[in-house]
Every structure is written in structure tokens, then in C-alpha cells.
Amino acid sequence: MTSAPGLVFDSVEKSYGSSRTAVKALTRFSLTVAEGEFVAVLGPSGCGKSTALRVAAGLEPLDSGAVSVAGESPARLIREGGLGVAFQDNALLPWLTVAANIELPYRLTGRPVDRGRVAELIALVGLSDFAASRPSQLSGGMRQRVSIARSLVLSPRVLLLDEPFGALDAVTRHRLNTELARILDAERSTTLLVTHSVEEAVFLADRVVVMTGRPGRVKLETSIPFGRGRTKEIQTSGAFLAIVAELTAALDADDADVAA
Numbered sequence: 001m002t003s004a005p006g007l008v009f010d011s012v013e014k015s016y017g018s019s020r021t022a023v024k025a026l027t028r029f030s031l032t033v034a035e036g037e038f039v040a041v042l043g044p045s046g047c048g049k050s051t052a053l054r055v056a057a058g059l060e061p062l063d064s065g066a067v068s069v070a071g072e073s074p075a076r077l078i079r080e081g082g083l084g085v086a087f088q089d090n091a092l093l094p095w096l097t098v099a100a101n102i103e104l105p106y107r108l109t110g111r112p113v114d115r116g117r118v119a120e121l122i123a124l125v126g127l128s129d130f131a132a133s134r135p136s137q138l139s140g141g142m143r144q145r146v147s148i149a150r151s152l153v154l155s156p157r158v159l160l161l162d163e164p165f166g167a168l169d170a171v172t173r174h175r176l177n178t179e180l181a182r183i184l185d186a187e188r189s190t191t192l193l194v195t196h197s198v199e200e201a202v203f204l205a206d207r208v209v210v211m212t213g214r215p216g217r218v219k220l221e222t223s224i225p226f227g228r229g230r231t232k233e234i235q236t237s238g239a240f241l242a243i244v245a246e247l248t249a250a251l252d253a254d255d256a257d258v259a260a
């Protein structure tokens, strides 16, 4: 891992609404994700996790502080096709097929479509039989998988994933976790994943961050002492379970602050 910054939040302050009724979502939120590093974010509901990702994607203005992705502004990286996002409200275009939705980032950045890459990702997320289907013909979990494939299609330098596996059944979730780990290991995208699953965070990430209750800031950071290319057997090891227990305790300690 190099020390070049892949994603930097520097003392971000972010509130919603006008000054009298403002809701403060993030305060003194600072986090650096090294280039190629995979960081998972855990935190109580409503603590500002999605806000942090939207800020990194350039979708929300900051009150103060700064964000840079791959050394650039989010808007610039998006124009270059260097930012992949899969958010909860996976905005698929209903009139396009699964394949066409996954091809969208090529069209938005004016690049020729790499059909081999598209087919590979459709297979990865287990939708080969649905490439010609429309989103309305898919389950919520299948739509999420389209959104994950779309976020990966341009091999982005920075990948932002907001609970991308939330609506999936346990078996699919485990399969996609293993496959995502394999792909990201090969592509080395700088990745920030928000998840509510402590096990998923520890299985996938190089480092796990726990946020405080709202307004959110970083409360605890833990490096995960396992290499890449993890297999599911690791999830029953004593070391894995000890880290899960430590992080779960850190999350629980915030119960009094849970705002949502």
C-alpha cells in the first residue's frame, strides 16, 4: 500500500437545513483512505454515514472543511469516469435493460462500451439470464446487484458503496462479498464501504472505522490484520471473532447517543 491519498475528508462540517432548524450530520469528520485501501465504515443509524459518502461523491455542499478524491475534486473525478458509486437508492433507469444500465458510465463519459467487461460483471453479480430484463422485472436485491456492477464497470480509482448488500439474502451476500473481495484485490480501487454488518466490514476491509452518533465523526479505527484474498473460513477464526466483538462493543457504547 502506498501513502498517496486516495480519499481525504479534512475536518468536514455538514448540516442540513437553515440555521435555526439545522440538523448537524457531520462534525470534525476527518478520515484518510490510502490509495488502493479498502475502508469500511460502521456507525449507529442516522449518524451521517450516507452523508459522508454523498459528500465524497460531490452530491452535498460542505459547511466547512474539504474533501478530495484521488487528489481531485469529486466533480472532476466523476467527469473523468474515475469515481464509482453504488448507493442505497440505486438509481437505475427504468426504460433501459440491465446491460444498458451497466453500460451507462461509458456513455456518460463518452467512451466506447467494452461489452466483454459488461458481460463479465453481469456474470459476476449472477444476472447473466437477466441482461435483457428491465429493472421493474427484477427483485430489490437484483437491482442492487446491477448497481454494484455499474459502479465497477469503468474500474474506478475510487469506489463508494453505501450498504450495497443491504437487501440481499445471506447466501447471495456472502457470495458477492467473496467475489467483490477478489475483484477489488485485482483492481485496487480505493474503496469506502458503509455497512451495518460488522462481520462484512471485518471480512472485506483493510481498516474499519466506527463513527459516533450524530453528528458523526470518527470514534475508533482498527486495522484488520488479515491479508487480501480472504476466504470464508477466516470468519470462524478466533482472531476474526475477537475483532468483531471489539467493534460491536464500540458500536454499542454509542447507544445513548443514537439520534435516529
Ligand SMILES: Nc1ncnc2c1ncn2[C@@H]1O[C@H](COP(=O)(O)OP(=O)(O)O)[C@@H](O)[C@H]1O
Binding pocket: 016, 017, 023, 024, 025, 043, 044, 045, 046, 047, 048, 049, 050, 051, 052, 214, 259, 260
Ligand atoms: N436531505 C436531508 N435533509 C435533512 N436532513 C437529512 C438529509 N439527509 C440526512 N439527513 C439527516 O442527517 C442525519 C444523518 O443522515 P445519514 O447520513 O443518512 O445517516 P446514516 O446513513 O448514518 O443513517 C440524520 O439525522 C438524517 O435525518
Ligand SMILES: [Mg+2]
Binding pocket: 049, 050, 051
Ligand atoms: Mg445511510
